[in-house]
Amino acid sequence: MMDSFNAFMEKHIVPFATKLNEQRHVAAVRDAFMYTFPITMAASIVILINNLVFSKQGFIAQILFLPKFFPHLEEAQKLLTSVTNGTMNIMSIFIAYLVARNLAKYFKADDMLVGMTGIAVFMILYTPAIMKDGVSYLPTTYMGAQGLFVAMICGGLVGEFLPKLTRIKKLQIKMPEMVPPAVARSFNGLIPIVFVIMIASILNYFIQMISPQGINDVIYKTVQTPLTHIGVNIYGVVIIAIVQNLLWLVGIHGPNTLNALRSIIFTEADLSNQTYINLHGVVGVPHRVTWGILNDVFANMGGSGMTLGLIIAIFLVSKRKDYRAVAKMAFVPGLFNINEPLIFGLPIVLNPILAIPFVLTPVVNILIGYTVTVVLNWMPSAAIGMSWTTPGPLMPFLGTGGNIVGLIMGFVCLGVSVAMYFPFVLAANRMAAPDDDESKEETKEKIDEGAKAETTDTNSDMANA
Secondary structure: OHHHHHHHHHHHHHHHHHHHHHOHHHHHHHHHHHHOHHHHHHHHHHHHHHHHOOOOOOHHHHHOOHHHHOOOHHHHHHHOHHHHHHOHHHHHHHHHHHHHHHHHHHOOOOHHHHHHHHHHHHHHOOOOOEEEOOEEEOOOOOOOHHHHHHHHHHHHHHHHHHHHHHOOHHHOOOOOOOOOHHHHHHHHOHHHHHHHHHHHHHHHHHHHHHOOOOHHHHHHHHHHHHHOOOOOOHHHHHHHHHHHHHHHHOOOOHHHHOHHHHHHHHHHHHHHHHHHHHHHOOOOOOOOOOHHHHHHHHOOOOOOOOHHHHHHHHHHHOOOHHHHHHHHHHHHHHHOOOOHHHHHHOOOOOOHHHHHHHHHHHHHHHHHHHHHHHHOOOOOOOOOOOOOOOOHHHHHHHHOOOOHHHHHHHHHHHHHHHHHHHHHHHHHHHOOOOOOHHHHHHHHHHHHHHHHHHHHHHHHHHHHO
């Protein structure tokens, strides 16, 4: 069965994925996210420390009883909270620049000017500033992960068309030879840049006639509105999980984008459960199907997509040095459900091979959680509120107040996720770059074997002669 699946992957999926990865727009986006990896990795480590150690609900703070020894522990969080403002909260600006610059390199154009124009267009189309007491405030909502989709579009369009405009000789301003090269470069692309930013401004004007908050708000509402009538049931949880992870695959921060929707649907049920638990304990909570009970407990180990399973699968079967290097750095954050290093480092965004298990694995684990808690009633619902940085496999155990079946199911779900990622990691091996060190070694071994075989044949021929 596994051999047949691997054969199908190698025949149909791998060639398609390889061609898709070579497409210039996909490659530009993929490489852009890879360039941001050091920033996201550094931010993830800081966020991890802040939430594990300096939060009263943090996992390490709880097991070491830090709040008892340090009553003002959470005050220390202020030391590190501003880190996100300079990293993840401006991720869209990085992506708008990098996507445009990568495409400019493909066209052998002035990548620096094209990249800066990508930022300019993104900000021209950005949500308008708010005036209050004579002061203009620019919302930061869409500068982070929620604005990534628009940033990719802006970077892609600028990177595609601006290099072509700069090649039109009638639009070039030729400067005397004594003018410094940097100044000459700037004037050479001046008229095309004027055209691009004017078009962006006109486009923004018409978009704001439809939606005063701009294109980011249009996309956000387009995603959110069709889902507003989902109720508290297994279908609602599964649909939101699928949509959330599909958004991640195109660079939109799924959890943040759907956070308001999830709050509307599930907050009342969660509060009702907490009230019941305070009076009667965890057994028999009134709402056994909520986002927190099924997705966060059974299907979020390592973060969206059950990526702790992906990390383990990479350790076990991946031959790609780039995957293994990213997995090593992402392992500790992944234990505490921070997976931006994987999403932007491998990347998972626009990765046709990993997209399938990234979407389907959480769904399978949600159904496993639903089966053992609601259908078979093997364990109570894990309705006790926990910090989102609690290690994934322990969530069903701690969420039920220490139920041993919950502990077993936590590791069962993790095992299922590893198994589901396995064949796709193997398929990713076949997509490894031909200049990968291991590929070189394998090729060298084959050449050596061939040389030995030829030598043997030659000696045999000489002996026969």
